[in-house]
Amino acid sequence: MSKICVLGQGYIGLPTALLFANNGHEVVGIDVNKRVVDTLKAGKMPFEEKGFQELLDGAIAKNAFRAESLVEEADTFLVAVPTPFDSEMRMADLKYVVSACEMIVPHLKKGNLVIIESTIPPKTCDKQVKQILEKSILKMCEDFYVSHCPERAIPGNTLHEMVYNDRVIGGVDEKSTQLTAELYSSFVKGNLHLTTSTTAEMIKLMENTFRDVNIALANEFAQIADDYGIDVWKAIEIANKHPRVSILKPGPGVGGHCIAIDPWFLTENANNSSLIMMSRQINDSMPQYVLKMVKEILVGIENPTITVFGVAYKGDIADTRATPAKKFIRLAEKEGFKVKIYDPFVKEWSYPILELGEAVEGSDCIVVLTDHSEFKEMDPEKFGSKMNKLNIIDTRNIINKSLWKKSGYNIKIIGNES
Numbered sequence: 109m110s111k112i113c114v115l116g117q118g119y120i121g122l123p124t125a126l127l128f129a130n131n132g133h134e135v136v137g138i139d140v141n142k143r144v145v146d147t148l149k150a151g152k153m154p155f156e157e158k159g160f161q162e163l164l165d166g167a168i169a170k171n172a173f174r175a176e177s178l179v180e181e182a183d184t185f186l187v188a189v190p191t192p193f194d195s196e197m198r199m200a201d202l203k204y205v206v207s208a209c210e211m212i213v214p215h216l217k218k219g220n221l222v223i224i225e226s227t228i229p230p231k232t233c234d235k236q237v238k239q240i241l242e243k244s245i246l247k248m249c250e251d252f253y254v255s256h257c258p259e260r261a262i263p264g265n266t267l268h269e270m271v272y273n274d275r276v277i278g279g280v281d282e283k284s285t286q287l288t289a290e291l292y293s294s295f296v297k298g299n300l301h302l303t304t305s306t307t308a309e310m311i312k313l314m315e316n317t318f319r320d321v322n323i324a325l326a327n328e329f330a331q332i333a334d335d336y337g338i339d340v341w342k343a344i345e346i347a348n349k350h351p352r353v354s355i356l357k358p359g360p361g362v363g364g365h366c367i368a369i370d371p372w373f374l375t376e377n378a379n380n381s382s383l384i385m386m387s388r389q390i391n392d393s394m395p396q397y398v399l400k401m402v403k404e405i406l407v408g409i410e411n412p413t414i415t416v417f418g419v420a421y422k423g424d425i426a427d428t429r430a431t432p433a434k435k436f437i438r439l440a441e442k443e444g445f446k447v448k449i450y451d452p453f454v455k456e457w458s459y460p461i462l463e464l465g466e467a468v469e470g471s472d473c474i475v476v477l478t479d480h481s482e483f484k485e486m487d488p489e490k491f492g493s494k495m496n497k498l499n500i501i502d503t504r505n506i507i508n509k510s511l512w513k514k515s516g517y518n519i520k521i522i523g524n525e526s
């Protein structure tokens with residue numbers, strides 16, 4: 109049994125800590141947020157997702173997990189702290205990774221392994237992490253070992269993907285890679301792909317950038333289809349029958365704290381990254397495009413009220429980080445629209461979230477921004493009489509069109525001018 113200190117008990121660090129604890133390790137979960145530590149000490153999860161509470165209960169029952177505020181000696185230190193985007197510099201903001209590494213320094217011993225799970229720009233392990241940890245006087249690759257093991261689990265299905273996804277493990281040297289692979293093999297059922305730390309850093313960013321660029325392409329196709337008056341969704345469906353084509357879905361823009369920011373970590377020190385930056389620009393401009401659609405449908409209505417359906421960054425989760433809904437709402441308010449919001453998952457946000465009936469009361473147009481399952485089969489008959497005008501714009505192509513049509517709605521789908 110080895111002892112692991114996991115720094116950062118958030119969406120990634122906590123389930124990772126609990127998986128290690130449930131699979132033969134003694135784990136101490138460290139967080140600088142006292143509320144997180146206190147909640148865990150009380151045996152409760154600070155946030156919920158499928159299977160998390162059971163995993164915590166199992167780790168506590170095994171006496172293999174405890175939460176603390178201060179770092180202590182261990183065999184392995186695992187860093188899973190936030191890596192936000194510095195929007196002014198268009199760079200990764202590594203202040204949390206730096207402070208976590210500094211917290212490890214006084215406890216670092218010969219033979220220790222330090223794993224960075226946080227998403228980081230290429231060369232971070234080799235340069236910045238090394239520099240900080242060597243303040244301990246110990247030497248990287250001689251006295252202690254470092255690797256990057258990026259997390260690739262998708263919010264909403266985190267636990268399953270943490271266990272069954274393939275894992276990329278990149279050490280600063282072979283021993284670091286080997287030690288890390290041994291550790292993760294205690295719970296990972298996917299394949300472990302061994303490489304260098306810089307390659308692992310790059311792979312993680314390439315994956316999210318690939319998705320961002322491809323969503324941008326879908327968003328551009330939607331706008332071209334609108335110009336030609338064709339249905340981009342049907343066109344994508346048919347194009348995807350080609351054995352080597354797999355186009356993603358258009359939408360109101362890219363949200364979440366990874367796909368919308370990680371491409372910048374790749375471009376921050378690159379000379380040739382115009383495609384990546386252009387894709388970011390296309391995805392970031394989608395709220396303006398949705399507003400244009402709304403303005404067209406509301407022509408002639410004085411001081412209109414609109415109802416936003418969904419502010420979570422994607423369907424069936426409550427996460428609103430970097431949601432494109434925020435930019436859309438700000439732009440709509442600048443236009444003089446009154447904006448009301450309904451979201452069955454999000455309970456608290458920077459704007460009030462209303463009950464369905466209140467949100468549609470006196471509304472001139474519903475704008476579907478999130479692909480929550482509830483919207484897929486929603487019957488507008490339930491509240492039709494409360495609306496002022498029967499308009500709906502669906503940026504996800506998820507509503508049951510025949511139901512809305514039957515209720516007399518004027519329907520507009522992104523990328524489908526017909």
Ligand SMILES: NC(=O)C1=CN([C@@H]2O[C@H](COP(=O)(O)OP(=O)(O)OC[C@H]3O[C@@H](n4cnc5c(N)ncnc54)[C@H](O)[C@@H]3O)[C@@H](O)[C@H]2O)C=CC1
Binds near residue numbers: 119138188204262
């Ligand atoms: N959430 C996700 O789905 C994924 C996240 N990632 C990456 O994983 C990393 C962590 O992300 P999340 O878990 O979502 O963040 P989070 O915001 O949910 O949690 C991070 C936790 O770290 C704590 N923290 C900050 N500084 C600390 C320090 N010096 N010592 C100890 N704790 C500290 C915070 O209080 C917070 O509780 C980021 O780099 C993110 O980009 C990667 C893949 C998926």
Ligand SMILES: CC(=O)N[C@@H]1[C@@H](OP(=O)(O)OP(=O)(O)OC[C@H]2O[C@@H](n3ccc(=O)[nH]c3=O)[C@H](O)[C@@H]2O)O[C@H](C(=O)O)[C@@H](O)[C@@H]1O
Binds near residue numbers: 262361364423
């Ligand atoms: C390459 C990849 O699939 N990365 C995953 C991604 O999780 P995330 O929830 O951010 O990804 P997502 O489901 O693509 O959603 C991002 C955003 O993109 C939008 N989106 C997504 C797919 C699509 O066809 N069209 C579209 O507009 C979503 O609505 C959302 O606003 O980023 C995670 C991360 O790095 O945090 C990563 O672990 C996950 O595996």
